[in-house]
Amino acid sequence: MEDELIDLIVGDLFSESPNIIKLQKTIGNKLKLTSDDADDLLYKTVAGLNKSLFPPIEGIELVLTEGCNLACSYCFEKNMLGYRQMPLSVAKMAIDLLFKYSNEQSKLDITYFGGEPMLNFPAIKFATEYALKKASSQNKSIYFNTTTNGILLTDSMINYFYENKIKVLLSIDGVKETHDKFRVDKNGKGTFAKVYENLKLLKEKQPWVGIKMTVMPTECSRLFNNILELHDLGVNQFIIGPATGVHWSSQDSDCFLSEMKRIYDWYIDYSGSDLRIAEFEESKNEPFFGCHAGRTNIAISTDGQISPCSKILAIENNNLISKLGDVYFGLFNFRNRSRLINCSELRSECDRKGISEEYRGGCFATNYYETKNIFHPNMHDYYFEKAKRLKIPIVTQKSSKIAHKI
Numbered sequence: 001m002e003d004e005l006i007d008l009i010v011g012d013l014f015s016e017s018p019n020i021i022k023l024q025k026t027i028g029n030k031l032k033l034t035s036d037d038a039d040d041l042l043y044k045t046v047a048g049l050n051k052s053l054f055p056p057i058e059g060i061e062l063v064l065t066e067g068c069n070l071a072c073s074y075c076f077e078k079n080m081l082g083y084r085q086m087p088l089s090v091a092k093m094a095i096d097l098l099f100k101y102s103n104e105q106s107k108l109d110i111t112y113f114g115g116e117p118m119l120n121f122p123a124i125k126f127a128t129e130y131a132l133k134k135a136s137s138q139n140k141s142i143y144f145n146t147t148t149n150g151i152l153l154t155d156s157m158i159n160y161f162y163e164n165k166i167k168v169l170l171s172i173d174g175v176k177e178t179h180d181k182f183r184v185d186k187n188g189k190g191t192f193a194k195v196y197e198n199l200k201l202l203k204e205k206q207p208w209v210g211i212k213m214t215v216m217p218t219e220c221s222r223l224f225n226n227i228l229e230l231h232d233l234g235v236n237q238f239i240i241g242p243a244t245g246v247h248w249s250s251q252d253s254d255c256f257l258s259e260m261k262r263i264y265d266w267y268i269d270y271s272g273s274d275l276r277i278a279e280f281e282e283s284k285n286e287p288f289f290g291c292h293a294g295r296t297n298i299a300i301s302t303d304g305q306i307s308p309c310s311k312i313l314a315i316e317n318n319n320l321i322s323k324l325g326d327v328y329f330g331l332f333n334f335r336n337r338s339r340l341i342n343c344s345e346l347r348s349e350c351d352r353k354g355i356s357e358e359y360r361g362g363c364f365a366t367n368y369y370e371t372k373n374i375f376h377p378n379m380h381d382y383y384f385e386k387a388k389r390l391k392i393p394i395v396t397q398k399s400s401k402i403a404h405k406i
Contacts, residue, residue, distance in 0.1 A: 005030060009045060013334045020329050039328070046330040047100050054295075054337055057101035059109035061299040061310045062086065062094055062127060064120040066317070070149055070191060073182045074216060074243045084302040085120045091127045093327035094300040099134055101331065108135070112146035112166075113299070113310050121157060128164050147171060147212060149183065150195040153202065162205035170199060172211040172235070174226035178219050196233065203234050208274075210237030217243070217252035223259035228266070237276045242384070245369045253384055257391050264392045280392065289347045289361045294324060294340030298331070306331060308340055311365035312374065322364075322374060340364075345375035355382055 005027065012023050020042070028038035065085045068075075095110070102108055110131055112124050128144060135142040144166040153168075161168055172195060173179045180190025203209050211230065215223055227238060240263075242248065242256060264280050288295070294308035304327040307313035307320050315321055322340060325332040339345065343361060350356035355377065361367070362381045370378035 009042075010049070013046065013049065013332055014338075016335060018332050018334075020325075020332050024329070043328075043330055046325070046332045049334070050101060050331050050337075051103055053334070054331075054341060056103040056105045057098060057296060057298060057331075058105050058107070059111065059292075059297040060094060060098045061111045061113045061297070062091060062123075063113050063115070063299060063301050063310055063313060064091075064117045064123045065115040066302055067119050068114060068116040068149075069119065069151055069185065070116070071184055071186050071188070073184075074214060074246055086123055086300075086302040088123060088126045090300070090302070090304040090327060091123050092130055093304060095127060095131045095134060097306075097327050097330060098131075099138060099140070102140070106140050108140060108142045109297075110142060110144050112144070114148075116149055116152065117146050118148055118152035118157065124166075125160065128166065132164070143167075145169065149191070150198045150202075151185075151191055153198040155201065158198075158202055158205050167210075168202055168206060169239070170195065170202070170209065170211045171214070172199075172230065173213050173215070174219065174222060175229045175233075178222050178226055181219070182214075182216060199234065208236045209234060210239065210276075211235050212239045212241075214241060214243050215256060217246065217248050217256075220252055220255035220259055223256065224262040224266070227263050231275060236274050237278070240277070240279055244366050248380065248384075253380075253387070257384075257387055260388065261392050286360065288341075289343035289350070289356075290340060291360075291363065293364055294322065294337055298324060300327060304328060308364065311363070312368070315365060315368055321368065339375070343375070346377065349376050353377065353379070359385065 008026065009023065012018050024035075024038050024042050027033065027042055028035060031038070031041075033041065063086065067083050067085070098108060098110070110127065112127070114120075117124060124146070131142050144164065146161075146166060147169045148171065150170045150172070160166070171183070172192075173183055176190065176192040179192040179195075183191050185191055199209060213226075223240075230238075240260070260279070263277065267275070267277050267280055293312065297309065299307045299310040299313050301307065301313055301317055301320075305320055306324040306326055308322050308324060312321055322336045323333055324337055331337055346361040347356060350359060350361055359377065359382050361375075361377050362385075363378075364374040366381055367376055367378045368374045370380060
């Protein structure tokens, strides 16, 4: 009976669409267990099998809300936005799952995401305090981050982030003229003035301020000036990325690369220690195809569904692409997790296109936006990355001087 049951469980978990509820009922009936006991046994079995088959989970993104107070035209989450918020019970189970699946890993990460996560600030407080208590009891370290548009930040929120060492990354696309073209509120009004006001408040508690910049094709020619002006306004760290899901002409791409080269030249000549631009620094060349999504990191939706990452989750949050499981039973879709980790399909596609020696397949979500398949490389991204490597060297001497802040 035991071997038969194990075969049944493994067979279902590796199927294309595991029926976890049916499996739970089967286990309960065969072993004459209560529903709660069957739930517990299945959860532990799924976790144990994950431990033996896959890498540990080191970080989670908690999508605390689907709502947002802005109406950014390029938002990759526009198909997801709604009014659902993550209940505290789901946040608790998500954190329990992180600790369960982290195995022997001692350093864990939690990122608060949305929508706009400040719309569900009570969940941030609950999750932070629960995770800290759990980390202390298990002798683990936990690091917190949040990405916010900055509009809803208050003194009390900023104080809370400071007291609990939650690093805040602001979404700012440039100075007023650039930022206000696309990052607008529900009435179509620009938001730079408010976010800059809150940046100054944040900087009083978090002296090192990082921002995530999304560059639209029409704004490429202003990128260098935007970087300089934002640095003058107190920004220390820049994460710069071209907008996805929009058309980039070859002229737009050339303009972006030219501006990045100007930024690079300025960056390597800058002698201060109050600046970091990760795109120009030597990074670890991962030996695997794909990325950490589904491998060591996962995202949790407002209702507890588990996706490889928040960007994949946002593509279709009512019918998750490469769904991995849920917080109730764990990472039970072994077939999807195995595909993400092994990446044999992505490797084959890169081989077929003759790019596998220099390209690891890019971002799963970006691939989907372009090809409608997370395992088919986005060739525009490939050519763009190749051109950037040829045009812009990597800083090695600078990276050793600057501590990683965000």
